[in-house]
Every structure is written in C-alpha cells, then in structure tokens.
Amino acid sequence: MRYISLILLIFACSVVNAAHVNPGLIACRNNYAVADTDTIIRKASVSAGISYGSDVLFFGRTGPVKYPFMSTDVIFNSKQGLFVYGSALKVLGYKPLVDEIDVGGGYYYRFSKKFNGVISYTRFIFNKDALIIKSASSNDINWKNTYDWKAFKTSLTADYLFGKSYDIFTTVNISKYIESSFSVFNDQDFISINPSVSTILGTQNFVQRYSLDHEHRLEFDNIYQPMENARRARANARFNMLNYSFKIPVAYNMPHYTFEASWKYSIPVNVEGILKNHRESFFNLTFYYVFY
Secondary structure, three states, rough: OOOHHHHHHHHHOOOOOOOOOHHHHOOOOOOOOOOOOOOOOOOEEEEEEEEEOOOOOOEEEOOOOOOOEEEEEEEOOOOOEEEEEEEEEEEOOOOOOOOEEEEEEEEEEEOOOOEEEEEEEEEEEEEOOOOHHHHHHOEEEEEEEEEEEEEEEEEEEEEEEEEOOOEEEEEEEOOOOOOOOOOOOOOOOOEEEOOOEEEEOOHHHHHHHHHHHOHHHHHHHHOOHHHHHHHHHHHHHOEEEEEEEEEEEEEEEOOOOEEEEEEEEEEOOOOOOOOOOHHHHHEEEEEEEEOO
C-alpha cells in the first residue's frame, strides 16, 4: 500500500501540469541510450540517430554479463503530434548480426506550456539467439506525463509489458535542464546538461521468463538454480521498488544535430531470480540529426 500511495501522490502532482519534451526522443525506449536534451520540434521532421552503450539496462535490470551495444533510430514526427519510429540494436561481440528490431508509434499532447505528455506502443522483435534481458518481452504500452516547475521538472511514466511476459512499471523522474549562455564554435551552438534522478517500481516477471528462455546460458555461467523457480516466480510477480538511478548527460547542440555523452549510476533493489544484479555505472554516447 505504501507504494500505491506514493504513486497516487506523484501522479496527482504530475497531471496538474507538465514540461516540454521531444515526442520522438522519449517514446518508451527505456533500454538504451536516447539523447536527454530538451530540443522541441514543433514541425514535421525526421530524426536519425546512432548510440553506443556500455551495457543493456531494462527497467532497472541487466543480464548476467555485460552486453555493450550499438543502436540506430529513425523517427518521423508530424505537426499534429503523431509519430512513428523504428530502431535496431546490435550487441557487440556476440553472434547475431542484429539482436533486436523495434517498431512503434504514438501521440504527443500538450495541455499547457507546463504540462504535456506522450502515449505510445512499441513492438519488440528479437533474433532467436539474442541474449539481452529485454528479449523476455514482446510489447510495451507507454504513457508519460511531465510537469515543469521552473526550478526542475518531474515526470511520471507508466508501462504495461505483455506478450511473452506480463509486467507493469511506474517510473518517477526529477530533472534539471541547463543550457550554456555562451557559444563554443559559432553563434548557433551551445552546451546543455540535464542531470536527473529516477526510481522504478513494478513487477519483474520478465526476469523469470528470461531464466526459462536461457537456462543453458545461465547454467554455463554457473548461476542457475532450477529448484527455486516456483519461489522466484511468486516473488517476481510482486509490485515492488526495483531501481534507483542517477544520470548526468552532457550534450553539444546545433540547430540540426546533437552529440551527447552520459554517465548513469544504477542501484537495483529487491532483486529476485537468477540475475543477481548489482550497482553499476553505464556510459553512453549518442548522436542524432534532425531533418526539417
């Protein structure tokens, strides 16, 4: 009940009003790096980006070993707020040429200058040899509301995963966006920083699904204990606090493109199942270009 009360309180604060976000860049892709700049696109546009990450993080959980990756994204934003996107991910150093392809779409809305949000759907398609923990999921419905308090921004995101496993998540985020008052190379560029603190609450049935799909791999890593499956299944189904994290992204911005480097420190809690997650630092590099 204490978690439900916390969610209701934060949601009440969030839905009163919210902040400027780029609909194409926040659409329910929590597993890998997406630039955290506050660039707002108010016209039809196409964005293309490429990212590198030191490990795959999915709703506060990682796999039994580190999986560094490269990913690409293409997003079309309409003037009306509708958007569609596709992405591909390759885990570096492992067999599949492409581990994951995502396709999806959604709608960006704004009730006021301070309150906006986005609702979207994503379909995950994985190579049969994919090892990342996200491969235990098939579909995600994502709903995010953001409020700009001037001093900082708060957002509340709800996710419903279904298909191979069924899970619900609530992510609470507090961030502070800062732009430089000076230029670096010309009068159009600037530096931005958007530090944030996040918490994730939810179930973790996808962890149980992952253990069943990858028993051979987990046995090879000497961390699989099949006799505990029933107990872990019950524990994974509980709605619980899953993760705390701190993130510091620094970006170089031009009118049409952004290059960002970020560091994130993740603190998993209430870890159930075979993964034995621990505190970890994540490093990401992201570049994207916007065509108006």
